[in-house]
Structure formats: C-alpha cells, structure tokens
Amino acid sequence: MNSTTLTGFVLECSGIRKKFGDLVAVDGVGFHIAPGETYGLLGPNGAGKTTTISIIAGLLERDAGEVSIAGEVMNPQSTAAKRHVGLVPQDLAIYPDLDARENLRFFGKLYGMRGAELNQRVDEVLEIIELRDRASDRSEEYSGGMKRRLNIGIGLLHRPTLLILDEPTVGVDPQSRNAILESVEQLGEQGMAVLYTTHYMEEAERLCDRIGIIDQGTIRAEGTQQELVQLVGQRDRVRLVATGNLTAGAAALGNLADVDESAVTADGIDLIVKAAHNRLPEILAAATRTGVSVAGVDVDTANLEALFLHLTGRALRE
Amino acid sequence: MKAVAIAEVSLRRFFRDRSNIFSVFLFPVILVLLLGSMQGGASNPRLGFNAETPDDLSAGLLDGLEAVDGFVVIEYDTEAATIRAVERGEIEAGLIVPAGFASALQAGGDTELRYVSRAKDGLQGIDTAIRSVVARQSTLLRTARFAEQQGAGSFENALAMAAEAQISLPPVEVVATSSGEPFALAGLGQFDIWSQTTLVLFIFLTTLQGAAALVQSRRYGVTRRMISTPTSVRTVLFGEGLSRLAIALVQGIVVFVGTWLIFGVDWGNPLLALLVLAMFAIVSSGAAMLLGAVASNDQQAGSLGTMFGLGLAALGGAMFPLAALEFLSTTVWRVAHITPHAWALEAFEELVGYNGGFAEIAGFLAILAGYAVVFFALGTWRLRAVLTR
Ligand SMILES: Nc1ncnc2c1ncn2[C@@H]1O[C@H](COP(=O)(O)OP(=O)(O)O)[C@@H](O)[C@H]1O
Ligand SMILES: [Mg+2]
Numbered sequence: 001m002n003s004t005t006l007t008g009f010v011l012e013c014s015g016i017r018k019k020f021g022d023l024v025a026v027d028g029v030g031f032h033i034a035p036g037e038t039y040g041l042l043g044p045n046g047a048g049k050t051t052t053i054s055i056i057a058g059l060l061e062r063d064a065g066e067v068s069i070a071g072e073v074m075n076p077q078s079t080a081a082k083r084h085v086g087l088v089p090q091d092l093a094i095y096p097d098l099d100a101r102e103n104l105r106f107f108g109k110l111y112g113m114r115g116a117e118l119n120q121r122v123d124e125v126l127e128i129i130e131l132r133d134r135a136s137d138r139s140e141e142y143s144g145g146m147k148r149r150l151n152i153g154i155g156l157l158h159r160p161t162l163l164i165l166d167e168p169t170v171g172v173d174p175q176s177r178n179a180i181l182e183s184v185e186q187l188g189e190q191g192m193a194v195l196y197t198t199h200y201m202e203e204a205e206r207l208c209d210r211i212g213i214i215d216q217g218t219i220r221a222e223g224t225q226q227e228l229v230q231l232v233g234q235r236d237r238v239r240l241v242a243t244g245n246l247t248a249g250a251a252a253l254g255n256l257a258d259v260d261e262s263a264v265t266a267d268g269i270d271l272i273v274k275a276a277h278n279r280l281p282e283i284l285a286a287a288t289r290t291g292v293s294v295a296g297v298d299v300d301t302a303n304l305e306a307l308f309l310h311l312t313g314r315a316l317r318e
Numbered sequence: 319m320k321a322v323a324i325a326e327v328s329l330r331r332f333f334r335d336r337s338n339i340f341s342v343f344l345f346p347v348i349l350v351l352l353l354g355s356m357q358g359g360a361s362n363p364r365l366g367f368n369a370e371t372p373d374d375l376s377a378g379l380l381d382g383l384e385a386v387d388g389f390v391v392i393e394y395d396t397e398a399a400t401i402r403a404v405e406r407g408e409i410e411a412g413l414i415v416p417a418g419f420a421s422a423l424q425a426g427g428d429t430e431l432r433y434v435s436r437a438k439d440g441l442q443g444i445d446t447a448i449r450s451v452v453a454r455q456s457t458l459l460r461t462a463r464f465a466e467q468q469g470a471g472s473f474e475n476a477l478a479m480a481a482e483a484q485i486s487l488p489p490v491e492v493v494a495t496s497s498g499e500p501f502a503l504a505g506l507g508q509f510d511i512w513s514q515t516t517l518v519l520f521i522f523l524t525t526l527q528g529a530a531a532l533v534q535s536r537r538y539g540v541t542r543r544m545i546s547t548p549t550s551v552r553t554v555l556f557g558e559g560l561s562r563l564a565i566a567l568v569q570g571i572v573v574f575v576g577t578w579l580i581f582g583v584d585w586g587n588p589l590l591a592l593l594v595l596a597m598f599a600i601v602s603s604g605a606a607m608l609l610g611a612v613a614s615n616d617q618q619a620g621s622l623g624t625m626f627g628l629g630l631a632a633l634g635g636a637m638f639p640l641a642a643l644e645f646l647s648t649t650v651w652r653v654a655h656i657t658p659h660a661w662a663l664e665a666f667e668e669l670v671g672y673n674g675g676f677a678e679i680a681g682f683l684a685i686l687a688g689y690a691v692v693f694f695a696l697g698t699w700r701l702r703a704v705l706t707r
Contacts (some may be wrong), residue, residue, distance in 0.1 A: 079548035093539035
C-alpha cells in the first residue's frame, strides 16, 4: 500500500486557504510528506492545524489550494484519495454504545474490508491498541486513554498510506500518552507516513522527522528539528516562574540588552536571550524593579519552543 | 453494501436500547387497539333517509325505521346528498323515497323505494330491518286501498282503520324493492378509512422521530468520520435512512396483519398495499433524513418531527378524512396534495375502495417516489454542507 506519486510524495499540498466568515483560519499552507516520513504540525491552539488536516483528509471544502494524496486529487467527493488516508480526529469519533470490536468492524467495512480479512485485521488492531481484553465492553465504559486508543485504532485498520493524527494525546493520562507515542513511533518505523499535529514541543521533537511550525494559519518555519533550532541561533530560552505585573515586567525585560523576545505565559514570563548565563543577574534585578516577584528560573538551550517564541513573539503554550 | 453496513449498525444500536424494542412493537399494537376502539364506536350502523316530497306516508316509514333498535337514522335533504354520504362512508346505507311516492301508491300503481349501500359492506342488519318496516308499511297501504275499494270512505279514513286492524291482517307482499345498484365504491367502510389515515399518520410521525438517530451520529462525530472513509455523503444518508425504513416497514406490517386478523380491516390486495406502505415509508425515511441533516440537536429534531408529523398529517387528510370537509374545494384539494400523505391515502383508497390494481396506483407510487427522491436529495445536500463547509 505504499502508493506514491511521480514525485515520490505521499502527500503534497500547497496554497491551502480557508476562511470561516471573516476569519482566515488557514492562509496559504503547503508542505509535502515522503513515504515513511513522520511530519509534525506544531502550533498553539487556534493555529489552524485541525482546519488544515480536515482539508487534507477531504472533510472540508477549501477556498483555495491543491491537495493530492498518493497522486490522487483530494476533495470531499474524492473517494479514490480517501482510500489512502486514515484519519484520527482530535475529538473522539466512536459510537459509545458499541464495543471496540463493533466500532472497528463497522469502520473496516466502510474502508471496503470484508470477511476473514476484516476479522483478522480487527484482531491485529485490538492487539496494537491493547484493547483485546476489553473488546466486548461498550466503549462508553472505557477510560479516557482507552477511548483515545480506540479512536486511533480505527484510523489504522486499512493500513493507510498516510495516517493523520490530530492531537491524539490531549487529555490523556501520562501512561496512555506514552503508549500512544510508542505506537506512532512504531508505525513510522514500519514505513507508514504520518502527519501528526500537536501543541506539545516534546512530542514533535520525539516523533517527527520534519516539523512545520504553524501559527495564525501560516507555516512560519519548516525543517528537521536541527534545522529549526539553528534558526534561533545561539539563543537560550529563559523561563521565569513569576507573579506580579507580568505584562509590565515582560515589556521592561524585552528592552534589556541581548533579550530578543519576551512573552507572558500562564505562570510567568518567557524570554529569548543571547548567552543567557551572562545576563541572568540583570534580568532578575529588572524583574524585581518592575514589581515582578520571581519564584524560579529555568534556562533551556535552544529548542522548538524558543523558536516559536522567536518566530511569533508569543509562547507556544499561553 | 456500505449503506447496508451503516443501516445494520444503526439498527444494532437502536435495538441495544431495550426500551426501543418495546416501543417499536408497542406502537403498532396501540395503533391496532386504537383502531379497534374506533370500530366499536362506529358499530351502530347509520342509515340515511331521504324523502323527496315528505308526506304522511314517508313520515310513517321514517317513524317505523327510527323505532327499530340497532341503527341510527339520519335524514338528508336530497337524494344526491344521501348517495354521497354513502360513498364517503359517513353512513352505511341510504333509503330514498322518490317524489310522488304516496300518490303513486294511492293510484294503485307500483312504486319503488331506492335502497343504496356499498356492495361489500353487506349490512344484513339494516337490510332486514328496512325490509320489515317497508313490508309492514306496504301491508298497511294495501289494506287501506282494499278497504277504500270496499267503500270504507276516503283513503285516509281507510288507512286509519287499517292501522288499527293491521295486526290481525296477514302480510300481503313487499312492494318496495331495494335498488342498491352495484356501486362504484366497492367497499370503503368508515373503519377502513380510519385504518388507512391512522396508519399513514403514525408511520410518518414515528419515522420522522428517527431523525434523532442521525443527529446523534453527527454529534458523536461518527458521521463526519464516515465521510473521511471512501464513503459518499449520499451513501451515509441512504444507510441511515435504510434503518428507519426497516423499522417503519415492520411497524406497518404489524398494523396490516393485526387490523386484518382481529378486526377484519380491508387493505385490498396485500402485496399492493405493502407496496404503498413501503413507498410511503421510504418517503417518511427521506423526510427523517432531511430533518436529521437540518436539526442541530435531539430536542430540535424531536419537536420539529412532532410538528411536521402532525401538521402534514392534518393537512393531508390523515387526521380527519378530506371528504369530511363539506366544502371540498379545489383549493383544499391542492393544499392537501402538497403532502405525501394525501397521495398515499389516494393510493389506499384506490386499492380498497375501487379494488384497484397496480396500474391504478402506479401514478400515486410514482408521485411518492418523487417525494422520496426530493427528500433524500435535499438531505444529502444539507448534510454535505453541514459536514464539509
Ligand atoms: N467551523 C468553524 N467555524 C468557524 N471558525 C472555525 C471553525 N473551525 C475552526 N475555526 C477557527 O479557525 C481557527 C483555527 O482553528 P483550528 O484549525 O481548529 O485550530 P487548531 O486545530 O490549530 O487549534 C480558530 O480561530 C478557530 O476558532
Ligand atoms: Mg485542533
């Protein structure tokens, strides 16, 4: 099932644009995924990840742009292109009053599977998502993590050329989360092309061969993790866990020498600083002067979160 | 085939809720019982009576008929009104006293009373009762004429004498012949009409409630996910509709068999009746899918379903027969036939009332098919918009 195009890509898309009323949710997104590659779309809530993915999976009409999957043009009417895609939506899409096996069998049939092939594959998938023991219990009785795993299993059934996962770990306990990440890693190793969206930097770093950083409907930067981190240069991310007048504090700190970016986060202020170790005392002093009391300091060498802050002037997780 | 898979899962989920099993069969059973109670209400046969030129004689006949237990006599002003009432099943039979009835008798000539009934409704009770009243009346008349001829004074005088003496006089013969010509309306009894209208009302109403199933699938995100598989919106809607159709058919068949076996309701040719039911059930399923695509939540689907279920039934003559509207104008007819109900009822009437065959109902079936196509097309269009815009 490793269908590819002449250009060798499983997915090619360009210039995707989608408006909801006056809001431009996606504005000229384009990228491609090679066979066996895991591509991450990393961006905060509301960046346009789900909208982009829905268009790529043929669930949503687009205002502009091209999408082709394994050489087939994708649009909501295109059943040929949909054959190649397994979609795992962000929100659960399972029947709560059916058990795991019934849910899997049902979607298997919609993917055109039958008889012995279907039965065998359902068993395999139940194994992968570790729901064999609970296969005959109604899915509404499952834990959050189990439901998520079933949600993912449905997308794997027909061994798609391209598996699309939309924030599959949101709201999942750490153990289930790890199990999900491991499954995705394995699928990638087995040669399945994966499109993975997340707002967790660590997940993108761990899973993805290449990453597109998306914000406000556009891809701001794209490349391997190393390529992306180099964009930030020799800059570190300084995370202040702080209380007080954070807005004023962030503004004041942003004016200091060698501080490139500053942004208010949920529990303090994030900064992008050149050679942070030289500047820390000054930063702490300035914070105190503006009425911000600092409870902790965390210095990270350059990573994707720093890059995001650098690119957008905002923290990835607000 | 995918549509079948979708229908199968929809039914599986429907019957997993045990209370649904109960209600699917409860509905037709209640319907059958309801119809049974209507039959009970209509159990006293109604006889229409019309005297073109009322006189003592016709009044005597009327008195005689009214005195008979077991049926109700309703007077009509004209012969046409009497016949129409028989046609519509408002009364079981009509007795028409022609103009000049009394004078014809006085002149000693033969005269006829016209007796109209529907051939199939074979109302033994009424027939016999009328015959006996008419026989008694005619005996009276003959006796009076005989007395008059024997010089007992005027006819009126003789009649009075005869009335006193009649008990001891032997019956002479029945002059009045019932002239219930073979009637066009072979056998559309009041009870048959009630059965048809009630079936049509309930099938549409309950099937429309099935819109909630589609709304629920949508809410679970499953409908959208189906579209992410190589399955078209049309197939999804068709599959969901198929499950509603299956339920409606089972319910309809229970009503057919129940009313037929227990109360002897006539549904005409059973296969053709099933065909009309099936076509109307398809229309109802289509309407349910359109509603399921339009409604934004369960409650809305439920209340709109009830509103349209009852509203269209009332409009289409499935609540009170259209014929009951005395002013059956073309406007009323046109408005009624906006609804699929009116067409389904026409088809049933053709089957049962006129012993119609396939050729006679084909037109109605085609019109119903048109409704189904329109409902499914609109539903598909709407659902596609809801899911992919
Ligand atoms: N159906 C919709 N109608 C209107 N606005 C929408 C709709 N879906 C998404 N949006 C808006 O589009 C933007 C992008 O949303 P989304 O693609 O869901 O972002 P993400 O998945 O990255 O969180 C958001 O501002 C969101 O509110
Ligand atoms: Mg999203």
